[in-house]
Amino acid sequence: MAQDPVPALLARAAERLSEEFSFLPEVDSPAPHEAAPDLERITAVLEETAHRLGDNYPYFHPLYAGQMLKPPHPVARAAYALAMTINPNNHARDGGRASSVMEIEAVAEIAAMFGWEGTPFLGHLTSSGTVANLAALWVAGQLAPGKRIIASEQAHYTHQRISAVLKLPFGSVPADARGRMHLSALEDQLRSGDVGTVVVTLGTTAIGAVDPLAEIVELRQRYGFRIHVDAAYGGYFRLIPGSLAEPARSAYAAIEGTDSIVVDPHKHGLQPYGCGCVLFRDPAVGRFYKHDSPYTYFTSSELHLGEISLECSRAGAAAVALWATQRLLPLVPGGEFARGLAGGRNAALELDRRLRADQEGRFEPLAAGPPELDIVVWKIAAGTPSQSSDRARQIFAACAARNLHLALVQLPEHWFRPVSDPAQDSADRGVTCLRSVLMKPEHERWLDRIWTAYTDACQGIRG
Ligand SMILES: Cc1ncc(COP(=O)(O)O)c(C=O)c1O
Secondary structure, eight states: OOOOOHHHHHHHHHHHHHHHTTTSOOOOOOOTTSOOOOHHHHHHHHHHHHHHHTSSOOTTSTTBOSSSOOOOOHHHHHHHHHHHTTOOBTTOTTTOHHHHHHHHHHHHHHHHHTTOSSSOOEEEEESSHHHHHHHHHHHHHHHSTTOEEEEETTSOTHHHHHHHHTTOOEEEEOBOTTSOBOHHHHHHHHHTSOEEEEEEEBSOTTTOOBOOHHHHHHHHHHHOOEEEEEOTTTGGGGGOGGGSOTTHHHHHHTGGGSSEEEEOTTTTSOOOSSOEEEEESOGGGGGGGOOOOSSSOOSOSSOOGGGGOSOSSOBHHHHHHHHHHHHHSOSOTTSHHHHHHHHHHHHHHHHHHHHHHOTTOOEEEOTTOSOSSSEEEEEEOOSSHHHHHHHHHHHHHHHHHTTOBOEEEEEOGGGGOSSOOHHHHHTOOOEEEEEEEOOSTTHHHHHHHHHHHHHHHHHHHHO
């Protein structure tokens, strides 16, 4: 592993933090009945911990190109660890005074990325994309009780499950061969008049597909419904419109006209896990959260984040890490953060190009064209779907044996067929495909190495 810069960065910042509290009386060394930290034992336990952590895939390494996993930036790790010296709780300003203000500032920067700059909105961090979506659908249900939540069949499974938790009726809209929500199928459902909210996914989990948001915003004028954007994975791609193809670019441009947005800083935002974010266009939805707490909200008459959040205790450290990251890498088009995203996107386009260019025709990428974001999926050519699935699983294992970590995904087989055949399409039972999420900026530089390991692994299978 490369030399970790975090301990040295942290040491200097920790000194500075200690100076901030130098007005306090020294805490004496422990009394005889209090156990002093036993540094030798702690060191031994930490060595054992490190050994246990060795039993992981190397998520931080560019040869890990499987699931949505990206290492947090050193500034995020250092800021998180620094904040833990204080261990603030962003439920209320009582427990997280500075970190609540930092959360409000960081969330405003995310809102500005989506075009909500200088306009009122309500938003906060959550512990995950699931909880952020829960908040958005809970508000949607309060505004349109009894009406349906609908999402594409390629939307994250969390929407159906959250709707069940909230006891809201849920409906699924078919997706097209690009994995995008099918507009005419959506309109069929809207005609029934019982749809309260359409969940629009910008960056589906399986293939990074981008639902046609601009067209859905137009449909809203005719049918009147709420639009919730699940951009947990894909939200940050709003910063690189020049790297996207149409119609994804138009979809991202339409975000600012929606009612609520979810984005996960712990996916593409370089944060440790425990950092989702939900934004509401209309700050008046804050009324649904109104509650009394006899225990908190004493120290300030300003808004406490617990007053607008379903979660109570939340890690102030997550807000501090996000704030510090965005201070270093502002969320602006053309900035260093945006260039990192574009690097992964370039890697995905290049991998897709090489798969399509294979002289022996061994690989079958999506028939409809290149990926919309930075997730590449492909089928392995074979006589039957079950042979293709078997080969994909064997290649997946052979790659792992070469330290290249890809992922597997079950997708409709007709997505890979150049000519569609309605009879075959309706009997489609799916096929196991290879999937690679190229979300690290370094993936662009590592693509040759990834390709060599991948093609070597394929030779092994054929032999
Ligand atoms: C589009 C989308 N929405 C929601 C989620 C759930 O987010 P989390 O895993 O942070 O709860 C995911 C996770 O992959 C996702 O890709």
